[in-house]
Amino acid sequence: MRHGNKVNSLGRKYGHRKALLSNLAVALVTHKRIRTTSAKAKALRSFVEPIINRSKTNTTHSRRMAFRYLQDKTAVAELFDDIATKVAARPGGYTRILKIGTRSGDAAEMVYIELVDYNEGMQKDAKKKVRRSSRRSRKGGAADGADAGPAAEKASAAKAPKAPKAAAPKQAPKSEEPAADAGESTETAE
DSSP states (O other), X not given: OOTTOOOOOTTSOHHHHHHHHHHHHHHHHHHSEEEXXXXXXXXXXXXHHHHHHHTTSOOHHHHHHHHHHHOOHHHHHHIIIIXXXXXXXXXXXXXXXXXEEEOTTTOOEEEEEEEGGGOHHHHHHHHHOOOOOSOOOTTSSOSXXXXXXXXXXXXXXXXXXXXXXXXXXXXXXXXXXXXXXXXXXXXXXX
């Protein structure tokens, strides 16, 4: 019986589960986004977020504790140098899980787990959301058409099509005299 055991064993014994989460965490730190099953992503989130939180304090002890879990020097270096500077102001919630559907072989729910500060597309979408005014006219101009005034006249004058420019006079045809000097030729024979 499981009596209060809240850890998802993922169908593996302790050593195998520990190695799996370590490898997933290294992949997440190096690639910033990985594709895995929903159960593994949820287990990985609780495994990697304390490590990322520890990376905010760049001490030898913190690096050794991170290496204890990750077992990869390059991942630890990237975690403390690159990732820690980006998440320094964030109080928590360093990862995001995005559902992408089911796997065709066994219908397991597949997800992307990614570091929040590294998804540029999501950050651009958050910046684009601007609250619009709830009152708009049908014409797309000011809400009240009555107080359009002289500003509207200037805008309509600016939008009016301009008259076409007069065509430039045609030049006389060039004479067909050969170039006097061979050095003035436009072609170079190199």
